[in-house]
Amino acid sequence: QQQVKQSPQSLIVQKGGISIINCAYENTAFDYFPWYQQFPGKGPALLIAIRPDVSEKKEGRFTISFNKSAKQFSLHIMDSQPGDSATYFCAARTSYGNNRLAFGKGNQVVVIP
């Protein structure tokens, strides 16, 4: 059973546009929500993360919006650049125990010049 559901599966965006990827979760015990970025031939790398005590976190052109009541969170890439073309994974975990991450299925973002 997929604990974190991610949509859309792929996204094509014009350079300078906004890329938006959405994730939904069921487990209310999750309290840490990271986004990973993966380039071809490389492993995923942490991009940005949020905890449910805030509704938004921004780092440069990347913003996470978090809606605790709806159990949803999203990644916004502002002023998308060709170098942002990658696969993006949302994930979630609890802060106790072995901290296993539940990953979404990934979203391929292509930014065209």
Place this chain on the structure above:
Amino acid sequence: NAGVTQTPKFQVLKTGQSMTLQCAQDMNHNSMYWYRQDPGMGLRLIYYSASEGTTDKGEVPNGYNVSRLNKREFSLRLESAAPSQTSVYFCASREYNSNQPQHFGDGTRLSIL
């Protein structure tokens, strides 16, 4: 600082052959993980080791075994490879029970004919 190193990077096996994928980290992390990545399936946890001396099954452990050789090294073994195990395998590590993210290696691309 190498981070997480996986060997080999590529491998082709015949059905029924055995193989061990190696993973080493130099960040003094307690926890280590093995994932497989398949198109449209995201990252699925095979096995993990919360700390040296312990291993536990993840979502998809069938057909695999692991060994936590020491704090640095965590290997994944395919005893009798099957075509369904064709995948990209990622190793990751993190500090146990902390707010730090998982750090991934660059993967082993395994094809089983």
